[in-house]
Amino acid sequence: MAAPLTRRLLALEAPILERYGISMWAYTVLSRLSEKEYRGQNVLAEDIGADKTRIIDVLDDLQDRGLISRDPDPADRRARLLAATAKGRRLREQVRRAIRREEEQLLSEVPSSDREAFVRALRTLTESAG
Amino acid sequence: MAAPLTRRLLALEAPILERYGISMWAYTVLSRLSEKEYRGQNVLAEDIGADKTRIIDVLDDLQDRGLISRDPDPADRRARLLAATAKGRRLREQVRRAIRREEEQLLSEVPSSDREAFVRALRTLTESAG
DNA sequence: TATTGTTATACTCTATAACTATA
DNA sequence: TATAGTTATAGAGTATAACAATA
Numbered sequence: 001m002a003a004p005l006t007r008r009l010l011a012l013e014a015p016i017l018e019r020y021g022i023s024m025w026a027y028t029v030l031s032r033l034s035e036k037e038y039r040g041q042n043v044l045a046e047d048i049g050a051d052k053t054r055i056i057d058v059l060d061d062l063q064d065r066g067l068i069s070r071d072p073d074p075a076d077r078r079a080r081l082l083a084a085t086a087k088g089r090r091l092r093e094q095v096r097r098a099i100r101r102e103e104e105q106l107l108s109e110v111p112s113s114d115r116e117a118f119v120r121a122l123r124t125l126t127e128s129a130g
Numbered sequence: 131m132a133a134p135l136t137r138r139l140l141a142l143e144a145p146i147l148e149r150y151g152i153s154m155w156a157y158t159v160l161s162r163l164s165e166k167e168y169r170g171q172n173v174l175a176e177d178i179g180a181d182k183t184r185i186i187d188v189l190d191d192l193q194d195r196g197l198i199s200r201d202p203d204p205a206d207r208r209a210r211l212l213a214a215t216a217k218g219r220r221l222r223e224q225v226r227r228a229i230r231r232e233e234e235q236l237l238s239e240v241p242s243s244d245r246e247a248f249v250r251a252l253r254t255l256t257e258s259a260g
Numbered sequence: 261t262a263t264t265g266t267t268a269t270a271c272t273c274t275a276t277a278a279c280t281a282t283a
Numbered sequence: 284t285a286t287a288g289t290t291a292t293a294g295a296g297t298a299t300a301a302c303a304a305t306a
Contacts, residue, residue: 004256006136041265049137051298056266078264078305109258110251117247121240126134128239172287181275186289208282208287 012106016098020091025050025058027095033068033084034092040079067091142236146228150221155180155188157225163198163214164222170209197221 010024017027028048038044041059045052059082062068067088073079084092110118140154147157158178168174171189175182189212192198197218203209214222240248 001252001256002132002136002139005252006132008255009132042263052265053267053299054297076264076306080265106255110254114247114251114254117244118251121244121248122131122135124240124244125138125236126131170287182288183276183290184274202282206283206287210288 008106009103012102013099016095016102020095020098022091022095023058025055026062027092029055029058030062030067030084030088030092031096033082034089037081037083039073039081041082044082062088138236139233142232143229146225146232150225150228152221152225153188155185156192157222159185159188160192160197160214160218160222161226163212164219167211167213169203169211171212174212192218 013024017024022030028050029044032038032044032048038047041055042052045055048055059068059070063070067085069081069083069085071081073081107115107119143154147154152160158180159174162168162174162178168177171185172182175185178185189198189200193200197215199211199213199215201211203211237245237249
């Protein structure tokens with residue numbers, strides 16, 4: 001049942017992401033960078049469960065659009081310091097809110113008495129991770 | 131949160147399916163055919179959300195292993211009548227039980243007071259489908 | 261020599277188009 | 284001509300291998 005739910009959520013998010021001209025991976029990256037800075041693209045990739053080669057085009061695009069900064073670390077010029085810009089954080093907030101709205105609407109299908117337990121259980125099963 | 135949960139469940143199922151020498155699609159097909167017979171591969175494909183061309187190799191394999199029957203419909207020899215054999219249904223039951231066991235174990239992470247509501251909500255969100 | 265980021269390549273999954281056989 | 288199934292082909296997404304820069 002989890003797979004169909006995921007598909008449904010992805011279908012719900014797709015038009016929102018398209019409206020804001022941002023891909024799913026780009027949104028994932030932007031969200032992480034809005035929460036904290038990263039030192040090293042490989043660390044970021046690892047963190048979001050992606051291959052390091054897969055996020056390069058994503059970072060290129062985000063950087064070109066001024067949504068993130070991406071500078072060599074002075075202490076080790078092999079690595080890149082990654083951070084969301086103010087503009088990037090603003091965009092992320094907009095998208096986040098739009099998605100949140102849709103999710104709330106979807107959640108309204110669930111009887112209110114079950115909602116809290118549902119979200120709590122979902123959090124437990126995803127955060128324990130093992 | 132749904133996506134990580136789905137990934138986790140898939141990771142949980144993968145070794146079981148491998149142990150029984152059956153792919154995810156094959157298991158999906160076998161499960162459907164264990165529940166009812168189908169008239170037409172395209173109908174089956176549609177039902178499980180797959181392209182009709184994608185299940186052909188799967189059906190070939192299942193048939194070769196004697197897990198399903200696949201005969202031309204005498205009434206319209208273009209179409210195939212699809213059904214799980216007794217052997218196929220047995221295999222499906224084994225796999226199903228193994229997966230069920232793992233799922234129960236995973237669910238045990240959720241406080242028992244939340245479990246019912248969680249499963250109920252999940253069912254609501256996947257069955258309404260709209 | 262080892263590591264970060266990058267590029268080039270190959271592989272997997274999926275969708276599309278063309279073909280056959282029936283109707 | 285239209286449809287079910289099949290095969291061949293092309294495209295996206297992803298992973299692997301080779302490379303350049305830095306340590």
